[in-house]
Amino acid sequence: MTKNIVIIGSGIIGLSIAYLLLLESKEEVKSITLISQHFPDDKPIDHEYTSPWAGAHFRPFPHSNDNYLNDKRESNYTRISYDFFKNYLVKKHPESTVEITRGFQFFENPPKSFTECADGINGKSLEGFKILKNNDLLFKSKFGCQYFNFSLNAPKYLIFLQNQIFELSKKQSIPLFIKRMKLKSLHEVTKLFNNTDYIFNASGLGLQWDGTYDQNTYTVRGQTLLVEAPPHTKFENETHVYYGQNDHLTFVIKRPSGNNYDKPLYILGGTKEKDCFDIMPSKLATERILDDARIIFPELLINGEFKILNINVGFRPFRKGGSRVESETISNVKIIHAYGFGSMGFEVSIGAARHAIQLMSSEFSPKL
Template structure:
């Protein structure tokens, strides 16, 4: 006889890091009847700007909260941070690896300098860098223990676990509305992990908007110091320059740009040139060959799904269908993924109507 968890039908719409992490947590909780539907998965979405998860650096970089929404979301990052300590040990093939993180600011920001709420709490080995040890033109610096990952490898790890270990069903399909899912699976609970917030009627959450990002994947020199640390510069002109190693021989990410409502899915040569110039000044150790240039293997373009008011992780009932929204994570999908999925599972397990319908 099947257990109640084997009978409960759940459909996850979206297979970026949020959808796959929700699926992984459901698998660990013993849920059997789970379907993941998406127009792209880790292998098919690698070169598509809309499938942003595979373009992620990816690392955890804490920052002070500028409002209550950011502070709420920071707690998702801490849950992920703590779980990844375990994942890095138990599943090194996931590519998650802990190492040193460094923040540099080239302009004074009171929230950083006063260690604003949500910045350092729950972060191991957090220390301020003495001013005399800061690089030229840097006015603030801090170090901490963080994690980095090879995002394409991590996404395939999640999908492989769900496929080969837990037997979850994957459907490649462009979903025009959540109502279509409700009609096809009339007794299912829907987890909406669509990034920009696909709605029941086929529209999108009007609070959502995309932030276009561009980074460079480079081949680093052997035994370079950035195999063991990730460094982020916030520049005086508002731009960013960072390096993020991708463990398991995945190269190094050099970034990055943030263009609100940027639509271009193709690499912008002007942005590429600017990224190179900024990084040459700050990370010359990554230059290669007699020409002293970066060996660029790929220019990544992704559309980060942001939302005014922060990420939405909330349960609702529409036309008799229970929907748990989990979207709008901007550039912090990897960082918030585990904590947000924990909230989704909690909402699901506390949904009395759903539980009654499947017992």
Template sequence: MSYKHGVVLGAGVSGLTTGIVLLRQGVKKVTVVGKHLAGEQTVEYASPWAGASILSFAQSSDKRLQDIDRDTLKVFHELANNAPESGVSWCAGYQFFATEDDPNEDRYWVRDLFQDYKRLSKEELPTGCSQGYSFVSFCANVPQYLQWLLSQFKALGGHLEKRPFDSLQDVIEHYKDADVLVNCTGLGSAHLKDVQDDSMYGVRGQTALVWAPHVKHQWYRDVTNEDKFCTYIIPRGDGSVICGGTMDADNHDTQADPELTKRILANCCDLHPFLAKGKGPDALKVLSINVGFRPGRKGGIRLEKQVKRRSNGDEVIVCHNYGHSSHGYQSSWGSSQRVWKLLSQRHLAKL
């Protein structure tokens, strides 16, 4: 099917990636419109606060997300090899588990997803961890990558507009020649008048950006459910390193908690003492403390096609692509590719 004007509502990583995919697939005109745009610093715009590690957050039982992440990794593989200006680079890493095995889940399903995957022996594990593996994947310098997405979108002829909307209906009434609309509003989908998705919830993340150019690996220790902490260290390739962090769906405070910051840095130094060259968290040069809210959704990403009509009766195809929680970057290309698959089908569907 051919479309003359696609509008993407939401200008985060999902919205920009979707805009690029639409243009590459031959949509004649694409407009990405958002309340906030790349470069803005606000907790309402989640994309700038990411690490971002290019891993997979899928559980072994979630085949849909696994496939989405596999397709995304293929694109990042290409970028790491051929587009260094994107801010994407190869990065070896370690994943450790302090919690017990879940008999219903296979922690190691990623064995065929990453390069140089290896189960670690007990002697290779940090104190307090019972299992783990090493791997090679990618990291993205988030500010650089968002600007690269924006430049790619514009180079393909895309239009970018800063404008808030209260409903999808308002969007299709405003863009009178649009024949397709993709909703990539993340947490905003809970507030759009004609969406009001009550399965959305914010997952608060607090991180610290530190200066540690000597750190070349990414490090992870699993979430501790009782206190909603996970520990991760993600180098951005420019000397700065993201230290995290929290996964808290109950805390709605937009201000950074100094005590949380201390704990985050202590946890990171405990996991990888070389982060502070063995001198402890007080020796770290902190560049910024960040708070953002990930767009969590019960049931996972919403990928669905519908039909809406303007007041004059014109039909507009609407696709939803939101609810990426902590894996907006990790599932961005795979989700956007599935938007196009939905748009290419003649019948209404969801993936």
């Protein structure tokens, strides 16, 4: 049976679902409709549109004792995404901007889960994982590890996905409809498109059938800096994350194929501010990031200063207990929820999208 599919949200999760439906699924798709307030080629980019502001790299995490099953599920998503990026996009689509690099994490107060190489942060599922020796540690860190990861240019990657969706739908003669609007409820979809068979709910904070939002979701504000750097630094092939005192997180992530600039561009961050909705850059946060980075990552300085090109502010959709990827049926419409991924959207994107599509049907055959 052919299926009319509606995807709510054009962030990294919604676009990944549409892309894999067209690239990999054996399902007979009759039509795809994308509903969103924002799209990748919008200018300027709205602060409510989270995905383009992301640092966008792979950073593994241990499975916590109190949330083990969800952590394991989300960790598995990241490994699936990494494999897809490495074995398919890097080889077949260099224009996607995805690059395989080395990732490093450093801790001043290392958690036991890291020092003991707990599930999710060891060589069993991480390519090239190893614990760093003391003379390889940065600044005041007392523990560090490395592994292979990926980085990408978030705005350009989203446009790549959008272009692929347009091209694949045209090639397969599957009608693709774009609807720019703010939905009041999932129920509204069936009023607008009364032939809908499946709804993929990639709405970030989890819009529900009755117009409410998932009570377990919440927003975390993030602020980062887009900076230029001298050529030929180690950061051209490495991402670094440094966990300091007072929960201060400082990181540097390359933006591959960066925004038509000849010189390397990097995301320098960052902050995590729960339930803060200020779209204006915080001077205090900027100064904190720069003060830490000046000490930890001095290689980024140009003539003793940071060359800041932009201050990024985005709002990440977190969910207590982990993301929601599951299905439910209401009024004969099957809804597949895929939201609440917080700051891991790009890391989990392919794995979460495949899981969501599997919930639509058991017939799913990846073709890499």
